Amino acid sequence: MRRVRQLAPWAASAALITGLVAWNASRFDPDAFAIRTKDLSFLPTPAMARMLSLGQAGAVSKLRWIDSFAYFELQLERRDDHVAGGGKGFDRLYDILTTLDPHYEPFYLHAAFNIGAVMNRHDKALGFVLRGLLSLPHATALWRQAAVELHTTYRYEELHPELMTAFLQQWADAELTQNDKRVVWEWSLAMSRRSYRGLEQLPYWQEQLAHLEPGSTSATYVEQAMREQLVRFCLAELQALSDSYRTRHGEAPARLEQLLEPAGLADRYPIAIPGLAPFKMLDRRIALRCDPYGFPFELAHGQIISPGFERYKANRRLSGTNNQLASIASASGRWPQTVDAARSAGVTLPTLPPGGSYTLDDQTLEIAWTDPPEAPWPLGRR
Amino acid sequence: MIRTIAGATFREATRSRSFVLLLALYALAVLLSRVGGWISGTDGSTITANLVMSLQSVFGVLVAVATGTALVQSEIQQKTLYTVLSRPLPRWKFVVGKFLGLAAALVCGQAAMLALGIAYLWITGAPVTGWLAVAGALTAMEVLVMAAVSLCWTALSSPLLATVLCLATYALGHAVGSLPGLMYHLKGFQRPLCVAFASLVPDLSRFSYRDEAVHALPIALGEIVIRLAYGACWIALLVMITVIVVRRKQL
Amino acid sequence: MAEPELSFADVSFSYRGDWLNRIHALTTVSLLVPQASAFGFLGANGAGKSTSIKLLMGLLHGHRGDIRLFGQPLGDHRARARLGYLPEQPYFYDNLAVGEYLVYLAKLSGMSAADIPAACDRVYQLLDLGDLRTRKLKSFSKGMRQRFGLAQAIVHRPDLLVLDEPFSGLDPLWRARFKQVMALERARGATLFFSSHILSDVEDLCDHYAVIDHGRVLEQGRLADLMGSSPIELTGSGPKPAGAEDLPDGTWRVLFAESERAERLAHLPAGAQILRLDRQRIALEDWFVARVRAFHGAGAALPTGARTGGAS
Structure with missing residues (x-):
């Protein structure tokens, strides 16, 4: 009995520690639904932020940056970074971060991505990149980022070739080795040779992708943006071939192979077929490639359909459907237990393309898809 | 005499529970600093280096404040001072010896922290340069200034109040470094008044070379000497104030 | 007459109490502690014993009057080096070992490094601290701290040993041992000056006494004369x-x-x-109470119902 009394506090302590550790660990369930609601709650002026960092500006800036990742993810969907008191959240955030540690390259690259690519404010994004070059004059990634902005967004090559050349010269001067200096001009040559036909933004996105961690939310966002551009380009090309067929034969093509008639191809591509068009060589003959998502294109009444793109669009609609589900659940005070119950409760479930079916995982509607028959297109990564 | 007191203070400080526990906590925090790098999606070495160097400063100051505030007031409250000051020992020697002993303990603690931090950075693959050691040395000087601040406050007030005042001085000491960037908000008499108040606080930002060191940005030898001399001057002033206060103190 | 070891001449001391009030701790205190004497400084709690000792030790300052140590002014470091002090309820650094602390204090007393080991061995032996020399002081009980307190007070063989309530916290065995050590110190030629409110201790050890109450010395002299007046x-x-x-x-x-x-x-x-x-054997305790009462006018008679000390 005495021994039991002696051991009881130890046993109780061990049980409490185990319980508390498990309780804490439960918050880190990787499968749990990620809440993308983090807002920027405190954005002082850069001078005030430096004052408040108490001499630990470098560490504080990194911790603030890491704490802002949830906000980045929120903005991938919301794309509205207005903050209370006026101004834009990203602009103020990167103002603070780059003031606290002006020598940390990822701040500028992320500013370029979030402000330029996500928020579509390329002037601000370019401003941050150029500010970064003042602190990091030999940072190749920043030079390349600035160059691709000037080339792609501001069409300097086309509109102000002398300014583009001067900028490239500055970049080449900043590079430290002869090889790197040469790469600058090779890059310029490659850019100017490209025939875009709606893919003008693709080098910009490739540049973004090069700086992102594979598998990260931001990288997934960029890959989606690139695939969307590619699929739109492919659909436009195939639709042009279909229209050409209709003109020549007086009727819409019945099969996709009919789009590959030599006359139609020669008409559309008098010099060469663009590298990113949906064609491939099969047994020394031109054949149709799958769409950028890995699905074969389809044809219906002369209209070209990309099943992969249809799936992508269905996925994007899902967040609205989930919002509707949450509103209905909030009004009725209970969550539906099945997809049919959700539909009966009034949730509008858009018709899915073939291969998809709705599932209800706890309180979230998801779509289960069959796998694509082929691998999605690889996206260039330096 | 001074060396004898410094030696005893060094032993007492390095064996105190707060000193050892804070060092252990520093080691744990250094190990966790890599997590920041992993979350960031970058290679993480810069973030880890930033955190490791900042931890040295923060924990160094905590050790200085925790140990420094126990120096004079606790000795009076616990009467340990009686057996010492009843000896043929001028009080100024007691104060100087106490500070030197504490300073030696803090320098050893800082050296251990720096060695551990740099070893960890090296093991985790972060680029390790000699500039990190220079930053560590300047951080150690910052910690010594804070030790002198804590010694001074503890001579003037109770240990608890001295701890609060020390941390406030630390915050102010770093804030005044940013003050020139905010001066344009001030008008008329506000500006000279602000400058006057700010000049009463040691500018601890002078010892912050940590962020530059992480990016391997060089610092001139003359600049290092000036910063160390600035710290030494503040230490001398604060120790002298402490001597004046302790000499007048009724025990 | 030989130069007194310690003298207070019209010493007054006051300190600031609440707000502007000044508290008069000592009023024109005059004392003479003869060489090689054992001087008992008697007084109730708050009478001014510790204040007098702190003034003597330089822990308090700002007094009026003159305090002389071996004929020298109070600030004289050579005179101070000849002084040993055991504070009331002494505390020491927690994380130092007995041996380290004793060496530290011996050095502060001005002893040469060569003399310190032998001096430490002497006090280890006198106070049975030899086995404890590597133990940290934070593990010490109140009585053990008192033993170490006496050890540090006598390690440098002082000529004047000032002990503030030296027997507090000691069990009967160690009280007896302390008295032995103090007798040995006296035999060595040291003068003892100790405060106490346990009067039997004074009776056992002292040949001179002074009574202080409310910051004033009521009486001082030879204990034998006091006993002779019974x-x-x-x-x-x-x-x-x-x-x-x-x-x-x-x-x-x-x-x-x-x-x-x-x-x-x-x-x-x-x-x-x-x-x-x-x-009739006078009981010092009763006499002390009566003396203090007499000073305050609460009954002036010499205690007649005093306990007797048996035939002599």
Whole structure:
């Protein structure tokens, strides 16, 4: 009995520690639904932020940056970074971060991505990149980022070739080795040779992708943006071939192979077929490639359909459907237990393309898809 | 005499529970600093280096404040001072010896922290340069200034109040470094008044070379000497104030 | 007369209390502690004993009057080096070992490195601290701290040993041991100056005394003179003289002063038989209470119902 009394506090302590550790660990369930609601709650002026960092500006800036990742993810969907008191959240955030540690390259690259690519404010994004070059004059990634902005967004090559050349010269001067200096001009040559036909933004996105961690939310966002551009380009090309067929034969093509008639191809591509068009060589003959998502294109009444793109669009609609589900659940005070119950409760479930079916995982509607028959297109990564 | 007191203070400080526990906590925090790098999606070495160097400063100051505030007031409250000051020992020697002993303990603690931090950075693959050691040395000087601040406050007030005042001085000491960037908000008499108040606080930002060191940005030898001399001057002033206060103190 | 080891001449000291009030801790205190004496400094709690000692040790300052140590002013470092001090309820650094601390304090007392090991061994032996020399002081009980306190006070063989309530926290065995050590120190030639409110200790050890109350010295002198002023107690049988009281065994007892001795004995009633003639043993504690009361006018009589000390 005495021994039991002696051991009881130890046993109780061990049980409490185990319980508390498990309780804490439960918050880190990787499968749990990620809440993308983090807002920027405190954005002082850069001078005030430096004052408040108490001499630990470098560490504080990194911790603030890491704490802002949830906000980045929120903005991938919301794309509205207005903050209370006026101004834009990203602009103020990167103002603070780059003031606290002006020598940390990822701040500028992320500013370029979030402000330029996500928020579509390329002037601000370019401003941050150029500010970064003042602190990091030999940072190749920043030079390349600035160059691709000037080339792609501001069409300097086309509109102000002398300014583009001067900028490239500055970049080449900043590079430290002869090889790197040469790469600058090779890059310029490659850019100017490209025939875009709606893919003008693709080098910009490739540049973004090069700086992102594979598998990260931001990288997934960029890959989606690139695939969307590619699929739109492919659909436009195939639709042009279909229209050409209709003109020549007086009727819409019945099969996709009919789009590959030599006359139609020669008409559309008098010099060469663009590298990113949906064609491939099969047994020394031109054949149709799958769409950028890995699905074969389809044809219906002369209209070209990309099943992969249809799936992508269905996925994007899902967040609205989930919002509707949450509103209905909030009004009725209970969550539906099945997809049919959700539909009966009034949730509008858009018709899915073939291969998809709705599932209800706890309180979230998801779509289960069959796998694509082929691998999605690889996206260039330096 | 001074060396004898410094030696005893060094032993007492390095064996105190707060000193050892804070060092252990520093080691744990250094190990966790890599997590920041992993979350960031970058290679993480810069973030880890930033955190490791900042931890040295923060924990160094905590050790200085925790140990420094126990120096004079606790000795009076616990009467340990009686057996010492009843000896043929001028009080100024007691104060100087106490500070030197504490300073030696803090320098050893800082050296251990720096060695551990740099070893960890090296093991985790972060680029390790000699500039990190220079930053560590300047951080150690910052910690010594804070030790002198804590010694001074503890001579003037109770240990608890001295701890609060020390941390406030630390915050102010770093804030005044940013003050020139905010001066344009001030008008008329506000500006000279602000400058006057700010000049009463040691500018601890002078010892912050940590962020530059992480990016391997060089610092001139003359600049290092000036910063160390600035710290030494503040230490001398604060120790002298402490001597004046302790000499007048009724025990 | 030889130069006194310690002298206070009209020493007054006050400190700031609440707001503007000043508290007068000592008022024109004058003391003379002769060389090689054992001086008991008596007083109730708050009487001013510790304040006097702190002034002497330089822990308090700002007094009026003159304090001299071995004939030198208080600030003289050579004089101070000849001083040993055991504070009341001493505390020490927690994380130092006994040996380290003793060496540290011996060095501060000005001892040369060569003399320190032998000096430490002496006090280890005197106070049974040899086995504890590697133990940290934070593990010490109150009594053990008191032992270490005495050790650090005598390690440098001081000429004047100032002890503030030295027996507090000690068990009877260690009280006796402390008295032995103090006797040895005295035999070595050191002067003892100690404060206490346990008067039997003073009675056992001292040859000089002073009484302080409310910051004033009420009385000082040789303890032998004080003891010599105690009344004569005459016990007898048969016819009673005037003023005698009956005792339960049928005898009687009368008390009279030394100066009345001859007259009282000459005028005993006829047939009265003297059984015993003693000097009554004065109880210092009762005397002290009476003395302090007398000073404050709360009863001036010398205690007549004092406990007796047996035949002598």
